[in-house]
Amino acid sequence: MVPFEQVGLEAFADVGGKNASLGEMIRELAAEGVQVPGGFGASASAYRQLIAANRLGPGPGRLLQATLPKHCRQRS
Numbered sequence: 001m002v003p004f005e006q007v008g009l010e011a012f013a014d015v016g017g018k019n020a021s022l023g024e025m026i027r028e029l030a031a032e033g034v035q036v037p038g039g040f041g042a043s044a045s046a047y048r049q050l051i052a053a054n055r056l057g058p059g060p061g062r063l064l065q066a067t068l069p070k071h072c073r074q075r076s
Helices: 009-015 017-032 044-053 059-067
Strands: none
Touching: 009 017, 009 044
């Protein structure tokens, strides 16, 4: 988990666009009086560690794929 204050657009690939954007706004606009709610984001590396530590393997990804419409699913 990464507090928004510690991420910005440079972390886009690891925390996703929304988390990176919130962190960027907090870091860059707080001094100008713009109020952005604090919080945290889960990084991709934290997600991978959670999956590995709990021996979940590829299961969660398969479950997510099964919920998508057929035209949106990854082809294997």
